[in-house]
Amino acid sequence: MNINKKEIKGEIKNNFKERLEFIKFWANYVKTHKDEDWSEQQNIIINSQFV
């Protein structure tokens, strides 16, 4: 297998950057929407752990 480690490192770095951008987007959503709204969406992730 020919693995380009430099390319993979770049992908990891970009992935983290994109995740931080989404966290900023989501935090802004939480700030600008009612608690009931964002928590309803978030609870889908949390409650799935309890099934």
Place this chain on the structure above:
Amino acid sequence: MEYDAIRKEIKLNRNISELDKFVIDFCSLLEEYVLVSGYVSILFGRSRATEDVDLLIPVMSLEKFNKLWGKIYDSGFECLNTSLSQEAFELFQEHNIRFSRKGKPIPNMEFKLIKNDIHKYSFKNKIKVILKNTILYISPLEMQIAYKLMLGKQGNKKDLEDAKHIYELFKEKLNKLELTKLVGELDSENEFKLIK
């Protein structure tokens, strides 16, 4: 969500998740505590689950611990480390111990004894969260961010993301001087630059 930084109080009207129910039920048994780390980010909307909730507890006598142990077991929880109160107390002096609902190890509450200055700071400066009709106590947001940045230094991206979520959510109301001071004390300036 409303944060009153002067009164150290946050009013939160989120829909209660199964994780919140677990935390509320457990914390209602405790006289003094402060919730720290990942659950604090999740409580305020971070979109992730967790298997454990970290809780700081002040030093207590064996007698007080035994009483608490009884309340915990009577309320349907159990210790994952041992079923013996005396042994749990001894373990607790050196290690964290975990409690969960009986027969369901996930999620669990990780009991940590207040030992170091970071713990003491978090306990002393805790914030009251009014969640519908319940009250929970959490670590101050500035410490929450600085501590998560420090953990992120070890390479755990999840901790940096938790710090970023709290920072973005409350940045207009954070005590910037205090945050900068704590970030400096925890040697996390580079990680702070990453999330700002």
